[in-house]
Amino acid sequence: MPKSKGSKPARKRSRRNSHGAKTTKLPKGAVTIVVTLRSKEGQEPLLEAELRALVGPTRKEEGCLQYDLHRGLEHPSTYLLHEVWASREHHAAHTRTPHFLRWNARKDSLLVSRDSTTWHHIA
16 A cells, blocks of 8 residues: 655754854744843752753753753853743743743742843844
């Protein structure tokens, strides 16, 4: 029996930017979220461990296109999460996952400050 021709899964289109680096076209409605976190004094190792624990499971979530953790060079007690989600709905679903809820319950004891901004890709 011949294989039926089903629809192929959607593929991300990639191209080169003006600097020659490969880029991926984001889906319409994608959002970028930048979260800056500053650790309480002496809590840096615990905060980093909690943030690292979010990376693996979050990257496996539906709609997660990018989820990267950074630490400040000049200010090692400052961390940055750079997240790209296929839609606001996918990010909202992320905030209901067990790993996020675990983090949310612990974050106040580790943080001096937290700032989050949401961005829409335009070019």
